[in-house]
Structure formats: structure tokens, C-alpha cells
Amino acid sequence: MSEFWRCSFPGKGAAGFFAAGCCLLSVLPGHAANRSSLLQEDFPFQGACIRGEFPGRNVAMKGLAIRVGNDASMLFDTELLRMAAGWTGGYITTRGVAFDGQHGVHPSIVGDQKFGTTALPGWADNRGEFADPRPEPFGPLPDDQAHWDGLYANGMDVVLAYTVRGTKIYEQPSSVANGGQIGFVRTFKTDKVRNDLLMRVCEAEGATGTARNNIAHLTAPDGKLTVVGAVALPKGAGLEVIGGRVALLLPKSAPAGTFKLVIWNGSVANLAKFPGLLEGTPAMVDFAKGGPAHWPQEVVTKGVLESSKTPDGAYVTDLLTPPLDNPWKRRVRFSGLDFFSDGKRAALCTWDGDIWTVSGIDDKLENLKWRRFASGMYETLGLKIVNDVIYTSGRDQITRYYDLNKDGEADYYENLCNLYTSTEGFHEFVFDLQTDKDGNFYFAKAGPVNPGGSGFQRIAANAGTLMKVSRDGKKLEVVATGFRAPNGIGVSPTGQLTTGDNQGTWVPTDPLNWIRPGGFYGVVDTAHRDPVPEFKPPLMW
Numbered sequence: 001m002s003e004f005w006r007c008s009f010p011g012k013g014a015a016g017f018f019a020a021g022c023c024l025l026s027v028l029p030g031h032a033a034n035r036s037s038l039l040q041e042d043f044p045f046q047g048a049c050i051r052g053e054f055p056g057r058n059v060a061m062k063g064l065a066i067r068v069g070n071d072a073s074m075l076f077d078t079e080l081l082r083m084a085a086g087w088t089g090g091y092i093t094t095r096g097v098a099f100d101g102q103h104g105v106h107p108s109i110v111g112d113q114k115f116g117t118t119a120l121p122g123w124a125d126n127r128g129e130f131a132d133p134r135p136e137p138f139g140p141l142p143d144d145q146a147h148w149d150g151l152y153a154n155g156m157d158v159v160l161a162y163t164v165r166g167t168k169i170y171e172q173p174s175s176v177a178n179g180g181q182i183g184f185v186r187t188f189k190t191d192k193v194r195n196d197l198l199m200r201v202c203e204a205e206g207a208t209g210t211a212r213n214n215i216a217h218l219t220a221p222d223g224k225l226t227v228v229g230a231v232a233l234p235k236g237a238g239l240e241v242i243g244g245r246v247a248l249l250l251p252k253s254a255p256a257g258t259f260k261l262v263i264w265n266g267s268v269a270n271l272a273k274f275p276g277l278l279e280g281t282p283a284m285v286d287f288a289k290g291g292p293a294h295w296p297q298e299v300v301t302k303g304v305l306e307s308s309k310t311p312d313g314a315y316v317t318d319l320l321t322p323p324l325d326n327p328w329k330r331r332v333r334f335s336g337l338d339f340f341s342d343g344k345r346a347a348l349c350t351w352d353g354d355i356w357t358v359s360g361i362d363d364k365l366e367n368l369k370w371r372r373f374a375s376g377m378y379e380t381l382g383l384k385i386v387n388d389v390i391y392t393s394g395r396d397q398i399t400r401y402y403d404l405n406k407d408g409e410a411d412y413y414e415n416l417c418n419l420y421t422s423t424e425g426f427h428e429f430v431f432d433l434q435t436d437k438d439g440n441f442y443f444a445k446a447g448p449v450n451p452g453g454s455g456f457q458r459i460a461a462n463a464g465t466l467m468k469v470s471r472d473g474k475k476l477e478v479v480a481t482g483f484r485a486p487n488g489i490g491v492s493p494t495g496q497l498t499t500g501d502n503q504g505t506w507v508p509t510d511p512l513n514w515i516r517p518g519g520f521y522g523v524v525d526t527a528h529r530d531p532v533p534e535f536k537p538p539l540m541w
Contacts, residue, residue: 037329038094038352040375041067043294044156047353047378047396049424050075050092051108052085055118055205060084061138061422062378062396064151065092065107066158070182072175075109078148078396078418079140080132081162082122082200083173086184086263087113097426098351098379104426104451114184114265115202115226121146123164124198138421138460150399150414153376154291159284166194167250172284176262176277181270183277184263189284193234193254201228202263203245211239216246225264225271229278232259258282290405295372299323303365320358323370330354330372336383336392336433347390353377355390355401355410374401374410381487382433382443393433393443395422398469417441417473420462423448428463432489439471442479444486444499447526453504456525464526466499466515481528482521482535486513498539511538 039046045066052058052075060077063084067073073092075085090110095102119137120130123146133142140148149161149168160171170189175182202218204226209218214230216239228246230239236251237259248261260282264274285291301321309316322332330352337348345359355374360367373390382393390401390410397418401410422428425448434442447464448457464483469476485502497515501507506523513521513536520533527533 037331038099039091040328040330042156042328043067043375044153044158045151045376046092047376047394048092048096048098049106049378049395049422050084051106052116053087053109053113054116055203058084058116058119059106059424060119061424062418064158064160064376065109066173067091067156068173068175068184069156070175070177071111072182072184073109073111074173074184076160076173077119077122078415079138080119080121081141081146081148081164082117082120083186083202084119085109085113085116087111088182098353102426106424106426114182115204115263117200117203120200122200124200126165126195128196128198130200136421136460138423140418148397148415148418150412152287152291152412153294153374154285154287154411155294157285157287157291159287164197164199167191167197170284170287172287176280178276179270179273181264181266181273181277183274185260186263187258187260187282187284189258190234190250190254190256192256193250193252196252197250199248199250201239201246201248201261202226205244207244209241209244209246211241211246214239216241218244218246223268225266225268227264227271227274229262229264229274230259231262231278231280232257232282234259258284287411288404290403290407290411293407293409294375295328295409296407297327299326299370301368301370303368305365318365320361320365320368323356326370328372332356335381338383338385338390340385340388347373347383347385349377349380349383349392351379351381353380353394355380355383355392357408371408373403373408374413377413379429381429381431384433384435384441386435386439391416391433391441393430393441395428395430398433398441398443398473415473417469417476419469419476420445420467421460423458423460423463425449425457425463426451427457427485429485429487431485431487434489434491435471436491436495437493441469441471441473442489442491442497443467443469444483444489446485446487446502447483447523449484449504455505459525459528461528464523465528466497478528479517480513480515480519480521482519482523482526484523484526509541512540513538 050063064076092107152159168191172187174185204220207218216228218226234254304319333351378394378396380392398416400414402412404411427449429446466480486499488500490498519536
């Protein structure tokens with residue numbers, strides 16, 4: 001149940017609600033989710049750390065598995081802005097702590113991978129090179145090279161939005177079929193191109209190839225072909241093959257427009273079907289107006305008043321019955337909540353990446369109406385409402401949600417801030433989301449505990465820290481270090497900060513920490529300083 005404490009104060013009509021806690025990190029008996037409901041066949045994307053089959057160690061640390069029709073899917077890497085893989089015959093596995101509870105693993109693609117790109121930037125830097133400029137292989141690219149802006153969900157279509165060296169780009173992944181062959185379609189809509197841009201399309205180890213007349217061919221050592229066709233490219237743009245890689249060149253000052261690339265992989269015997277995959281004028285869904293509702297149904301529950309109370313009646317606990325029995329068979333494991341300004345509605349996020357809203361929070365709780373607002377997010381464990389706009393924290397980013405057509409569901413999932421790192425470590429949870437009086441955001445990130453709970457995996461930047469993000473999302477700073485799993489943050493009206501932590505390596509029992517900026521709170525592996533600073537004891541254990 002969702003628990004709310006209600007405090008009765010002296011004076012007429014002075015009863016109010018105070019949200020004290022809400023947590024459902026386990027599904028009640030009889031509500032176990034099956035694989036279909038975990039992966040939502042009726043929703044177009046799922047965020048996670050996702051592994052492809054090739055080339056090399058192809059892992060998207062902050063990946064989006066996108067359904068594109070014809071039993072085909074694509075994997076987009078929101079850090080490196082690359083299309084990491086395309087495949088047919090399946091989606092992704094449900095392995096991982098947020099899916100089936102397994103430690104030390106993440107989802108991987110299921111089916112027959114047709115193309116891929118190595119874990120390097122998807123767009124070249126100002127020298128035309130694809131070298132990784134990051135100090136470690138985690139986190140976003142520098143803003144002056146590329147920036148992930150967010151995505152639009154429109155029915156079963158997804159439009160990716162990003163900026164590359166000053167040029168705004170929208171991309172809609174989809175697919176096309178012809179004679180049993182599947183083409184992976186990437187439709188682009190760009191502003192006028194401000195600088196020469198070079199994008200990696202696909203690659204094959206040891207392949208040779210050519211490009212002419214907007215068609216590029218790669219032949220792998222096993223004889224398999226990968227063919228890329230471009231339709232309606234702007235003047236001066238073209239495909240090229242360099243070292244087993246197909247790349248797209250967009251020249252400076254190319255006009256704004258819409259074009260598409262079609263990627264196909266198969267045998268020489270089916271090559272004659274490729275031209276049929278190129279038919280049709282490039283077109284993109286009208287994403288800016290918002291799309292149809294995915295979940296128009298309300299789930300109605302009845303709350304319970306005074307399920308418990310103190311002997312003097314000063315404090316009572318009311319229960320908001322969650323929508324465990326819902327039409328989509330979604331698990332409801334609440335992990336964060338906040339109220340809208342009217343005090344009668346709330347928004348709640350789940351570990352599975354759903355955002356729900358609930359109305360009818362009054363003095364009777366007889367008619368609680370639950371609506372799904374957003375989905376597909378990467379382990380959302382914190383939620384904050386600012387000026388009646390919903391924000392969440394996840395392993396990939398702080399997200400701001402926009403309901404463009406006012407139908408009660410999010411259409412645009414904006415990346416407010418993705419400046420923090422995320423590795424394959426299963427335990428790198430991103431906890432809570434709070435604000436101070438100036439509108440800055442605070443959240444905490446767990447350390448990468450080894451499977452089994454003893455010791456740590458690779459410590460990347462930001463692991464085991466409390467962080468602050470400016471209200472515009474452009475600046476991130478570490479406030480304190482030395483945490484293991486600091487679930488729960490408090491920010492007072494005067495800016496005082498508190499955190500919890502979780503018992504385990506370096507943490508003898510759960511503490512309550514009163515945070516001083518620059519403080520170190522006990523976990524040596526996540527100190528991020530040498531020598532390790534003096535330990536700041538907690539307020540209480």
C-alpha cells in the first residue's frame with residue numbers, strides 16, 4: 001500500500017496531508033509480471049544498459065531499445081548518439097536486477113543482429129574523427145560535439161532529438177519490408193547544417209566496400225552484404241566507405257530538410273530486393289503536436305482512512321490503494337512521489353520506469369483515479385514536481401516530461417541533465433530527487449557493489465556520491481562522497497541536506513547523515529580523493 005501520514009492541527013478546517021513515504025519495491029503475491037508485460041509489446045521503447053552482439057564489446061550504457069515494426073528493433077545509445085545495433089526476430093532479454101532480480105547482468109538483444117557500430121561517438125568531432133574524448137568510457141560527449149536532447153513518443157513511433165555541433169537533428173527509426181527482406185530506416189529532419197558533419201552508419205570487421213550514387217556496399221569476410229541507401233539527401237551530402245565503415249557526410253550550409261537512410265543485411269541472392277526497400281518519400285510523424293494516448297483507461301481504487309494512529313489521534317496513517325490490478329499487467333513498485341500544487345493529485349514513479357498520476361486525494365479517499373503518464377524509463381527511483389511539471393531521476397538522466405496535447409500522458413521526454421556516469425554495475429542506482437529554495441536539484445548515486453554484496457566493481461566518476469544539478473540542468477557538481485547506497489535525501493527550507501545509506505561494505509548499519517559540502521561519509525572505495533578525507537560520523541546509526 002501507499003502510506004500517507006495525516007496530521008490534525010487545532011482550529012477549524014485545519015486538517016491536511018503530508019506525504020511521509022511511499023514504497024513498493026516488491027510485487028504482492030498474485031501480481032508477478034510475465035515477460036510480455038515487462039517489455040510492453042504495445043509501447044515503442046525501453047531504456048536500460050543493453051548489450052549488442054557485435055562489433056566488439058558493443059554495450060550502450062544508457063541505451064534505448066526501440067521497436068520499429070516488422071519484428072525488428074534498433075538500439076540507440078543516448079550518450080554516444082550512435083545507432084548501436086539493428087536486429088530482427090526478437091527484442092531484449094529480461095535479465096537484470098530491475099527485471100528478474102539477477103545481479104551483475106543487464107539485458108541484451110534477442111534475435112538476429114543485422115548491423116552495428118562500435119562503442120565510439122556516432123558523430124565525428126570538429127577534426128572529422130570518431131575518437132572518444134571522454135576521460136573514461138562513461139558519460140555524455142562534450143556539448144560542443146553532441147548533445148542528447150530527448151525523445152518524442154507518438155503512438156508506436158519514436159523520434160529522437162539531439163544537437164550535433166550546433167545543428168538540431170530529429171531522427172525517426174522505423175523499418176520496411178520487401179519480399180521477405182527487412183530494411184532498417186533512419187529518417188532525419190535537420191535544420192540548416194552549421195558545420196560539416198560526419199556520422200557513422202554501420203560497420204563490419206574486415207569488410208571491404210564502395211559507395212556511389214547514394215548507395216554503399218560492405219562485403220564481410222563471410223560473404224554477407226550490408227547495403228545502405230540514401231534517399232533525398234541535401235545537396236552536397238553523400239555516403240562514403242572508410243575502413244569497413246559506412247559514413248554519412250552532411251556539408252556545412254546544407255539546407256534544412258528531410259531524408260532517410262535504409263540499412264539492409266543479407267545474402268547476394270537477395271540483393272535484387274534492396275531497391276524495393278528504398279521506395280517512398282521520406283516522411284516523419286508530426287511529433288511536435290503530441291500523439292494518441294497509450295493508456296486512456298483509468299484504474300479506480302479506494303483508499304483506507306485511519307489504518308493506524310497514535311493513541312492521542314494526533315497522527316494517523318491513511319492508505320492509498322495502488323493500481324496493482326491494471327489492464328497492462330504492469331508491476332507497481334513505487335519508488336518516488338510528489339504532489340501537484342492543488343494538493344489533491346500526486347505523481348509517482350516506479351522502479352520499472354513507469355510514471356503514474358493519481359487524483360481524488362481528499363478526506364474520504366473513496367475514488368482514487370490512477371492514470372499512466374509515461375513509461376520506458378531506466379530505473380526511475382526519484383520524482384519531483386516543479387511548477388506542476390514532472391521530473392524524474394533515473395540511471396540515465398534527469399528527465400522533464402511534457403504533455404503536448406493535454407491528454408494526460410507525456411509526449412516529450414526531455415533530457416534535463418545526463419552529465420553523470422553510468423556503468424554496467426548493477427548496483428549503481430540513482431536515488432531520490434529533491435530541490436532547494438533556488439530550484440537546484442539533488443540526487444544520490446550508489447556505488448557499484450559486486451554481485452553478492454561484498455566489495456565493489458569499477459568505480460567510475462559519480463559512483464557513491466550526492467550530487468547537485470542547476471535548475472537548467474547544465475551544471476553538475478558533487479556535494480559529498482563516500483556512500484554505498486544512499487537511498488533517501490532530505491533538503492530543508494534553509495538548504496540543510498541529509499541522506500541515508502544501506503548496510504554493507506564500509507557501512508556497519510544504516511546511518512542518517514547530516515551532509516556538509518565536501519564531506520566524506522565512510523565508504524573508502526567511493527571517496528574519489530587521495531588521501532581519503534576524515535570520516536564525518538552520522539547523526540545516528
